[in-house]
Amino acid sequence: MNSVGEGCTDLKREYDQCFNRWFAEKFLKGDRSGDPCTEMFKKYQHCVQKAIKEKDIPIDGVEFMGPNKDKPGG
Amino acid sequence: MVKYFSNDIDIKTTWDQVVSAFWQSSHVLTEDVVFREVTADRRLLSRRLLTKTNRMPRWAEFLFPSNLSRSVYIVEDSVVDLFTKSLTTYTWNLNHATLMKVEERCVFRESNEQPALTLLRREAWISSGVYGFSRPIQEFGLSRFKSNQVKSMKGLEYALSNLHGEAALHQPSVRNTVKAAAEKAKTLASAGAPQKQPQQYV
Numbered sequence: 001m002n003s004v005g006e007g008c009t010d011l012k013r014e015y016d017q018c019f020n021r022w023f024a025e026k027f028l029k030g031d032r033s034g035d036p037c038t039e040m041f042k043k044y045q046h047c048v049q050k051a052i053k054e055k056d057i058p059i060d061g062v063e064f065m066g067p068n069k070d071k072p073g074g
Numbered sequence: 075m076v077k078y079f080s081n082d083i084d085i086k087t088t089w090d091q092v093v094s095a096f097w098q099s100s101h102v103l104t105e106d107v108v109f110r111e112v113t114a115d116r117r118l119l120s121r122r123l124l125t126k127t128n129r130m131p132r133w134a135e136f137l138f139p140s141n142l143s144r145s146v147y148i149v150e151d152s153v154v155d156l157f158t159k160s161l162t163t164y165t166w167n168l169n170h171a172t173l174m175k176v177e178e179r180c181v182f183r184e185s186n187e188q189p190a191l192t193l194l195r196r197e198a199w200i201s202s203g204v205y206g207f208s209r210p211i212q213e214f215g216l217s218r219f220k221s222n223q224v225k226s227m228k229g230l231e232y233a234l235s236n237l238h239g240e241a242a243l244h245q246p247s248v249r250n251t252v253k254a255a256a257e258k259a260k261t262l263a264s265a266g267a268p269q270k271q272p273q274q275y276v
Contacts, residue, residue: 001098001102001105002097002103002104002105003104003105003106004104004106004123004125005106005164008106012106012107015107016097016107019097019107019110020097023094023097024090024094026158027112027118027139027154027156028090028093030116030156032116035112041107041110045109046118048106048108048223049108052108052123052222053096057123057147057168058147058168059108059123059147059149059168059171062149062168064109064119064151065151065153065164066151
């Protein structure tokens, strides 16, 4: 799977690998030890945030779960 | 006017496996995590930015040519809650929103009666702001949403089969065990939905 920033795909894949391992082996098992992927994430984010700005993708300032707040249960 | 759709699906796979497979995406051009946080109460919050090609029916391509070449940007926010064994996702498109806005909420929850079963409740709200075309655009959106569900379940099945190599082979798969119960589709009159507007090319 590729990143929206063409030059960020390698960093993304490295981070994804780290995250998937941590998620399945630590997080899901309730292991509270720290996230080993933070440095990798920082590098990846630096790259992808630059690409987002360059492509003018309007994602900044969008509230987490934003529109969901107004949605009642079905 | 907003079209609302919901259905419930049983997935014969444990919640842990479903949630692990969730991070493998398919049917997208690009996928990026842009935010992630583990909260004090051990919930995992994530935001992903996805891009997809914009596939429209012929009549829409003709009427909205400027939309054709532009990718659709989609935001997917998710919360993994270990205590309630639930994964809630909320997805919506950032652009092309006047043409058609699709918001989707999914809740994957471990079944209380059968821990080897995961229940998926899926809901969508589809609206269009184009004067004179909102109804056919919404109908198109709804029918594409339904067919995308089939693709998504296949994608999930594929991701499950890739996960954990051998272990996955011994797990029941999603194929032929996806039971869609209580499917519901209705039109909502919503104050928040776009009202009639002059025809726009976006």
